[in-house]
């Protein structure tokens with residue numbers, strides 16, 4: 467029987483949290499006084515929104531097929547990504563059969579090489595790819611995890627990223643990943659404050675909980691190595707993304723200089739198998755953290771994961787809610803997942819892409835169960851009450 471063909475693709479934008487989880491209104495732990503590469507300019511230290519971390523907003527890609535099925539996905543990208551989807555990528559999708567994921571991916575990537583390769587274009591490609599996987603799941607009435615080979619475990623333990631690892635441990639998570647608050651420009655006082663917070667959290671969580679520091683590209687190699695050694699006495703499990711993502715050489719040097727047992731993680735701002743090949747072959751990290759909404763989508767994440775496995779590396783995707791969960795359950799080298807605590811004070815468990823999706827599963831007692839993913843596609847729907855805008859239309 468001939469597979470249905472794709473009859474429509476539309477790109478919408480949304481504001482207010484969700485897939486662009488930095489786009490929050492009001493005070494929020496995820497925006498306020500976090501160490502960033504922009505913190506060397508004092509005027510941009512208090513809030514990451516001050517330098518535009520939330521400028522993009524959410525991209526929503528909707529696809530429809532000739533059998534009446536539809537699929538969708540959300541990622542970060544907003545208006546500029548919507549333009550790329552409508553004006554450029556749509557031509558590779560319309561009229562294709564719903565199973566043509568690899569060819570569509572290759573055409574989207576190859577045709578955008580002259581202005582793409584990483585960043586926004588890969589976010590747009592990821593959004594289309596994820597929407598197509600969702601569509602295929604609806605056509606076949608199967609969850610995505612089943613279509614990519616099934617689960618290797620029934621439960622997935624999670625760690626929580628947020629301001630309150632102490633509460634995360636009470637909720638049953640493996641532990642917590644804190645945002646680093648002070649970078650090199652805040653000198654010795656900032657360095658001491660970073661260690662003080664870690665010591666407080668260690669005292670509050672007890673000796674066995676995981677604690678990690680997310681440095682969001684804000685450090686230099688010297689600071690990163692000094693911080694890692696000072697943090698070792700507080701049992702820091704990993705140091706995340708200490709350097710700008712283009713500094714592959716710096717990552718390799720920091721990793722070699724870490725105290726015994728401490729891990730280096732990175733990859734959320736990296737894209738495609740070629741970017742991750744550099745990280746793997748140059749020895750930049752112990753755990754790779756692609757974001758499935760930014761690295762090229764699920765089609766590309768599966769390739770990245772195979773490459774990482776051949777290098778003996780874990781792949782623990784960055785955030786991304788259901789899009790990561792369907793991937794992680796099927797990978798032996800993805801033995802735990804990240805859960806971003808999106809309540810403003812990180813004091814309750816709410817869906818990661820709140821308020822955009824209906825049916826979005828959350829970990830219970832810090833664990834996801836495979837049964838929570840047993841619905842067609844990625845198993846979520848867009849809240850019909852959302853104020854979707856379609857800023858561009860394909861010609």
Ligand SMILES: C[C@H](O)[C@H](O)CC(=O)C(=O)O
Nearest residue numbers: 496627645680682784785
């Ligand atoms: C907390 C980090 O600065 C960032 O907002 C999220 C992130 O990098 C992560 O979850 O990992």
Ligand SMILES: [Mg+2]
Nearest residue numbers: 680706707734
């Ligand atoms: Mg991170």
